Amino acid sequence: SVLVLDFGSQYTQLIARRIREIGIYSEIIPYNTPLEKIREHKPGAVILSGGPSSVYGESAFHPDEGIFTLGVPILGICYGLQVIATHFGGAVDASAKQEFGRAKIQVEEQNGAAKSMLFKDIPNSDVWMSHGDKVVRMPEGFSVTASSGNSEMCAIETTGSKAALKVYGLQFHPEVQHTLYGKQLLTNFLIDIAGLKPDWSPKGFIEHQIEEIRKTAGKETVICGISGGVDSTVAAVLVSKAIGKQLHCVFVDNGLLRKNEAKKVMRVLKPLGLSVNLVDAEDIFLKRLKNVASPEKKRKIIGRTFIHIFEEQIHEEKFLVQGTLYPDVIESVSVKGPSETIKSHHNVGGLPKRMKLKLIEPLRELFKDEVRAVGRELGIAEDILMRHPFPGPGLAVRVLGSVNKNRLDILRDADEIYLEELKSSNLYRHVWQAFSVLLPVQSVGVMGDKRTYENVLALRAVESSDGMTADWAHLPHDFLSRVSNRIINEVRGINRVAYDISSKPPATIEWE
Ligand code: XMP
Numbered sequence: 452s453v454l455v456l457d458f459g460s461q462y463t464q465l466i467a468r469r470i471r472e473i474g475i476y477s478e479i480i481p482y483n484t485p486l487e488k489i490r491e492h493k494p495g496a497v498i499l500s501g502g503p504s505s506v507y508g509e510s511a512f513h514p515d516e517g518i519f520t521l522g523v524p525i526l527g528i529c530y531g532l533q534v535i536a537t538h539f540g541g542a543v544d545a546s547a548k549q550e551f552g553r554a555k556i557q558v559e560e561q562n563g564a565a566k567s568m569l570f571k572d573i574p575n576s577d578v579w580m581s582h583g584d585k586v587v588r589m590p591e592g593f594s595v596t597a598s599s600g601n602s603e604m605c606a607i608e609t610t611g612s613k614a615a616l617k618v619y620g621l622q623f624h625p626e627v628q629h630t631l632y633g634k635q636l637l638t639n640f641l642i643d644i645a646g647l648k649p650d651w652s653p654k655g656f657i658e659h660q661i662e663e664i665r666k667t668a669g670k671e672t673v674i675c676g677i678s679g680g681v682d683s684t685v686a687a688v689l690v691s692k693a694i695g696k697q698l699h700c701v702f703v704d705n706g707l708l709r710k711n712e713a714k715k716v717m718r719v720l721k722p723l724g725l726s727v728n729l730v731d732a733e734d735i736f737l738k739r740l741k742n743v744a745s746p747e748k749k750r751k752i753i754g755r756t757f758i759h760i761f762e763e764q765i766h767e768e769k770f771l772v773q774g775t776l777y778p779d780v781i782e783s784v785s786v787k788g789p790s791e792t793i794k795s796h797h798n799v800g801g802l803p804k805r806m807k808l809k810l811i812e813p814l815r816e817l818f819k820d821e822v823r824a825v826g827r828e829l830g831i832a833e834d835i836l837m838r839h840p841f842p843g844p845g846l847a848v849r850v851l852g853s854v855n856k857n858r859l860d861i862l863r864d865a866d867e868i869y870l871e872e873l874k875s876s877n878l879y880r881h882v883w884q885a886f887s888v889l890l891p892v893q894s895v896g897v898m899g900d901k902r903t904y905e906n907v908l909a910l911r912a913v914e915s916s917d918g919m920t921a922d923w924a925h926l927p928h929d930f931l932s933r934v935s936n937r938i939i940n941e942v943r944g945i946n947r948v949a950y951d952i953s954s955k956p957p958a959t960i961e962w963e
Pocket of ligand 1: 844955962963
């Protein structure tokens with residue numbers, strides 16, 4: 452595998468994802484992981500990420516210097532380059548002009564080809580810069596392999612008597628899309644220089660996991676909460692491939708799902724060979740939510756009720772399947788977004804320890820796009836794999852204020868029209884999340900000759916890559932106009948539709 456040492460760059464996860472796209476397994480570990488721990492991973496190459504600090508700063512992040520004795524190729528990106536340069540006796544200018552954005556690199560040539568194997572088949576081309584410090588004195592035993600207008604030592608590597616160390620440094624970011632030949636560069640590093648084989652694939656992952664799950668579960672039975680979302684479905688199907696009937700799936704219909712969702716989900720799950728127990732718990736959820744208007748109280752009630760109902764479904768099972776993904780388990784040094792503390796999320800993940808179930812988390816090594824690829828390989832319908840995220844508390848946080856069946860039904864009907872139109876206009880896959888919100892506001896309208904006094908519905912669509920930050924989606928006006936028309940004409944109880952044009956921050960994606 453390839454280890455990515457995380458120095459806190461916003462791009463660390465992107466580095467790991469790019470490596471995996473090349474077909475090589477990669478893991479992210481904190482920058483200060485001790486050498487013995489690093490050795491345990493048996494890395495085939497090490498990448499030092501970028502980071503926000505300066506190598507000379509008092510609180511600067513320094514790796515275990517032993518990494519340079521591991522005997523495997525090392526590539527430092529941005530801050531990683533500064534770490535390399537200072538370790539080998541070079542100097543970094545922390546007061547240099549900051550450089551953000553596109554720059555063009557000049558690749559050093561020798562006999563008509565790139566001087567460095569790292570730049571094999573890479574022409575002078577655009578790269579993405581994002582740094583403050585830059586190398587101003589070359590470390591000993593290194594040579595320059597590419598330069599840019601602003602930094603002569605844009606790419607350096609060990610040479611001569613040090614060549615065998617195979618240490619490389621880049622001032623720019625090969626992992627971002629704006630670096631045109633970034634993937635080629637990473638491929639050169641991993642395959643040509645480090646000699647790694649691209650053997651990481653959904654198929655291989657599935658085979659390996661099936662074995663692991665069998666080993667873990669043995670003859671015991673396993674329980675899995677299904678939500679209809681991508682992660683829990685892929686996790687359940689994977690576990691079911693491994694242990695078949697030993698897996699019991701539970702789908703709790705909390706009455707806060709979208710229109711006909713429980714039925715639809717059950718229909719899609721059936722051909723996948725899962726045995727799913729659908730628990731109709733609408734009454735109890737709605738009863739407990741009656742006259743509760745505070746979003747946080749609603750979340751707590753829903754979380755607690757879910758656990759209570761799920762617990763009743765546990766009998767002899769010894770394991771619980773969870774669809775935990777890699778971004779949740781990385782010990783990240785980067786600053787986490789504020790969303791977790793702003794809203795208390797209650798998912799299946801919040802099941803308390805007292806259930807004494809051991810966990811099976813077959814997706815904990817995967818990024819979301821890899822989960823989808825695994826799902827595809829397992830034969831799960833595209834419709835499920837490409838679904839937008841849906842919050843655990845469901846429509847309860849989209850009917851603002853207190854919730855009742857009538858208001859939920861109005862929202863469901865409107866939302867169904869919105870989603871249907873998004874899909875038929877091929878816009879659904881282009882937004883991160885889209886949904887409707889029923890406002891606790893009434894407005895005056897006129898229908899035929901009659902005055903109406905009814906609800907206002909807000910439509911929300913956002914673009915995002917992880918839900919931490921988001922921008923409102925610029926949906927076409929004629930599309931919005933069609934949706935608004937249909938909703939006002941077809942849904943009883945709504946006479947006005949508004950479109951939410953707030954970004955996160957300062958707004959959040961959901962309204963509650
Ligand atoms: P916010 O509204 O915090 O949402 O910008 C970010 C992402 O999280 C989802 N979300 C939740 N998911 N339980 C969940 O499982 C919750 O209580 C919850 N609140 C928000 C939201 O849909 C978006 O994808």
